[in-house]
Amino acid sequence: MRKPLMVVAIAGLLVLALIGGLLPFLQGWIFLVFALYLLATEFEIGRIWVRRARRRWPALSRSISAARGHRWAPRHLHQFDDLTDPKVRYTASALVIKSNILRGPGLRGVFPSREDGL
Numbered sequence: 547m548r549k550p551l552m553v554v555a556i557a558g559l560l561v562l563a564l565i566g567g568l569l570p571f572l573q574g575w576i577f578l579v580f581a582l583y584l585l586a587t588e589f590e591i592g593r594i595w596v597r598r599a600r601r602r603w604p605a606l607s608r609s610i611s612a613a614r615g616h617r618w619a620p621r622h623l624h625q626f627d628d629l630t631d632p633k634v635r636y637t638a639s640a641l642v643i644k645s646n647i648l649r650g651p652g653l654r655g656v657f658p659s660r661e662d663g664l
Contacts, residue, residue, distance in 0.1 A: 554579050586630050587622070594630050601632040619635045 559581035566574020585592030600607035613619050614627045628634070 549588070552584060556584050556588075559584070583622075583626055586626060596630040597632050600630060606634060 559577045562572075563574040563578035563581060566577055568570040568574075580598055582592070586596045600610065610623075610627055610630070614623050
């Protein structure tokens with residue numbers, strides 16, 4: 547139920563961003579920022595799109611990284627920056643898949659436990 551609700555919320559925010567771009571009294575960029583945040587934190591394709599945008603426009607990447615350390619920055623900006631940083635080679639889900647492949651098919655979890663002999 548959460549993913550379809552997020553899709554509806556992202557679509558609504560993108561529509562409001564489009565309307566805000568056309569109407570001078572509605573600030574559309576705010577809705578665009580919220581839509582990109584939800585897209586990047588909920589969906590892998592959103593992370594890829596934001597990572598490509600940060601790679602294409604380095605000023606955008608620098609401003610996101612600089613805002614991360616600001617005292618008024620939201621708590622989740624660290625997560626957004628980590629997920630969409632173009633300097634990081636693998637995403638979190640790719641690391642989980644890679645670690646499961648390296649550890650073998652017989653092991654249950656991603657992290658080592660006493661049962662694994664580690």
